[in-house]
Amino acid sequence: MEKLLELAAKFPAASEYLSTIYLIRRDYEKVTNAKLAERMEVSRPAVSQAVKRLKSLDLVDQDLYGLIKLTEKGENYASSVLRRHYLIEHLLVDMLAYPWEKSDVEAKNLQDKISTEFTNHLYEKLGRPDRCPHGNPMPGSEAEKTIVKSTRLHHAELGQVVRVQRITEEGEEIPGLLHACHEFGIRPNEIFLVKEKNEENLNLVRVSDDARGVINNLFASYIDIETIGI
């Protein structure tokens, strides 16, 4: 059996732990038990247990300050889980016309069930995408270097014109967020003008058709943008 499938069979939560550690590091650099517990929505003792198990499998390490790091082996697993996740999302959205805002959940269910051969087949068939349908870059891609450090939408200024880069993986997990984005067409590459701003919301105008929409600041804080004009 392939290594990833083997690991998934004996430690089902491993793929989610490893990919979550990868994603926290990508966005915040430091991975603590507390942050991991928050993202995995489990207790801290549960995280400690899991980390212990991942350590015994030589997938993670912890330094003197308790910061969690992926070993080379852990890094490889995390990258291949995320790659599968993103390709399944594309399969669902691009080929099967499954709703964009629901694809993340289904992809999670399937991500450690498919073989490397099928993953590579998907990659070719889908035209070698370098990000997921929500804009998150493939591990190791060029896109990963630029997208990850961009500005978040709630920091956009009044009158600015911004292009959406991605709905962060963390944001995809916030209940209602993808749905709200879908309702108003907030997707990678769409361009918006920041028309109004207050403590709770941003009022946006979609440049392509002048449609108006509102997004709350909490949701906006999980959306990466690039400024293209004022």
Ligand SMILES: [Zn+2]
């Ligand atoms: Zn996605």
